[in-house]
Amino acid sequence: MKAVKGKYYFGGVHPHDEKKLSQTAALEVLPVPETVAISLSQSLGKPAVPVVEVGAEVKEGELIAKADGAISSNVFASICGTVTEIKTLQGMNGNDETHIFIKANGKNDKSELPPLSEPSADEIKERIKDAGIVGLGGAGFPTAVKVSPKTPVDTLIVNGAECEPYLTCDHRLMCEKTDEIARGARYIAKALGVTKILIGIEANKPDCIAAFENYDDIQPVILKKQYPMGGEKQLIYVTTGRKVGIGKLPADVGTIVQNVATCYAVCEAVELGKPLYERALTVSGRAVQNPKNLWVKVGTPIQAIVDFCGGNAELTKKAVAGGPMTGVALGGFDSYTHKTTSGILLMTEKEAAADEPTPCLNCGKCADVCPMHLMPMNTAFYSAAGDMEAAAKYGNTAACIECGACEYVCPAKRPLIQAIRKTKAYLRNRK
Ligand code: SF4
Ligand code: SF4
Structure with missing residues (x-):
């Protein structure tokens, strides 16, 4: 369908986005790390409960911790190897989290779910739950809960805004995996019982907008480049004109929002039976010699990612996991990636611009x-x-x-x- 223009919303800012550092870098695969440490807190809600013990041999994609209730997510081995330790350490967001350590054994054995062919709505929902899929746009809400709203909805909105400065992994995914994202969106729409699919993409990604114009059942909506265009409430308003009131949910106005990376993960889970144990992320910032977009296993040491991209620790004034606006500042490179880690940024003193606060000017x-x-x-x-x-x-x-x-x-x-x-x-x- 030919792209249409989205509406404008009140507020927002226009930060210098620095996307040019990495937006033309095609997705590449980070070599398998020697060891991964996989946190059991991979989503909003309760941590998963381990189902393996120290000494166990695990295959890539094997279940290692089971979701504890509805607001939780299954966790899988991201490499093939031996469980060497299960212990609590500080996660990248500063909270104490239990981690399962796996040492690689050099093999490439995989454990996958059976692929589904023409699945029913219930089979898709079950697969999303079994595969441990969570919102990959940052919030980490279990997708299985989102695709079972309490009130009927009529529209699926795919979030391709990627409005955070520096981040370009969704951009690359939309260019390189357009068909898979489209199929994943159709599976989610089927699970929800809707036929209307919109995809919101900021105007600074004309290649992605053009790519999604090739589908008859997906309506691309061109969004003004403005932060936080990808915020759920903002995206719903600019694509449909519907306002989600304070304390209300997207489903209350008949919509569900899913990020492009989540759609891709759903496609892989349905068609290949692949659980969520790796994702695309951006490594960028002026203290990185070779900014990249990478496929990274969940639980990869940040240090391995920094080394692979030529990160310069001396030049780094501020390291961030995620985007610079909503990400978390890292105290060092000794933590491990999560399902929701969309970026690793190493910013120089000039970029970090960390001035001391002064009294409020009442400027409004x-x-x-x-x-x-x-x-x-x-x-x-x-x-x-x-x-x-x-x-x-x-x-x-x-x-x-x-x-x-x-x-x-x-x-x-x-x-x-x-x-x-x-x-x-x-x-x-x-x-
Ligand atoms: S962080 Fe909260 S208070 Fe600040 S601009 Fe965003 S929504 Fe408003
Ligand atoms: S009113 Fe105070 S807190 Fe708000 S922008 Fe101005 S100086 Fe900052």
């Missing part, structure tokens, strides 16, 4: 760019004063999508995201 710029119409300066002010109730109330913090646009524009470099996360943690603990 943070509110001007907030796509959720919030008052982040209030959250920061009351949180700093220790009045968390007021921080939550006057900043309406519960509605924040943590996009980071407010902090990006703040001329006083106020730590707004830190204040927002602290206030949200207070709200969670109060519950």
Whole structure:
């Protein structure tokens, strides 16, 4: 279908995106690491429960930990080898997580599920659950839950916005695996019982937009280049005109959003029986000699990725897992990738631009760019004063999508995201 133009939404920012560093680098495969350490916390919700013991021989794709309840996900061996240790260590987001260590044995034995041919809606849902698929756009919500909404929906929106600066792995995936993404989207649509499929892609990826114009059943929507265009609520509005209210879900307005990488994973799980144990990610930043887009096994040491791409530790002022706006700062290279790791960025002092915060200027710029119409300066002010109730109330913090646009524009470099996360943690603990 010929691409149509999407709508505009209030707020947002236009950060310097630096995508040119890696957007023409075709996906390549990172060599199998000697050892992987696979966290059992691979999705929102509860960690998975190990089903292997130290000393076990495992094949690539073999189940090593089972989901614990609905909001959890199965975890699989990403390489063929021996389980050498099961222990708790700090994950890349700073939380203590149990990891299963596997030492490679040089073999290439695989354990896969039986491929499905013309599967029913229920078979697709079951396969998504069994294959441990989670939202690969960053949130890590179990996809099996998302494809079983409580209210009927009529539209699947595929998220190809990739609005985070630096990240280009979705761009490459859309260029190189267009058919697989389209088929994965059709499986998800079938599971949901919908026929309307839209794909939102930012205007800075004309090659991807053209590629998706080749399908009669998928409507490409050209999105303005603006951050956070890929935020779920923003994407739903710009592609359909429907507004998801505060505290409401996409399904409440008849939509479900799935990232392009998730569609690809669903295609592989259905057609090849391949569980989710590897993904595409971007390695970039001015402290990386050879920025790349790589296929990486879940649980790969960050150090192995940095070494492969010529990362310079001395030049690195700030290392980030994910994108610079919503990713997590890394204390070093001694952690391991997750299913949701979309990027490893090594930024120089100039890129990191980490100025010291100064007092608030009351300029209101943070509110001007907030796509959720919030008052982040209030959250920061009351949180700093220790009045968390007021921080939550006057900043309406519960509605924040943590996009980071407010902090990006703040001329006083106020730590707004830190204040927002602290206030949200207070709200969670109060519950
Ligand atoms: S307050 Fe939240 S939603 Fe609004 S700009 Fe800041 S991080 Fe984004
Ligand atoms: S943008 Fe920064 S300085 Fe301006 S009102 Fe918001 S917090 Fe204060």
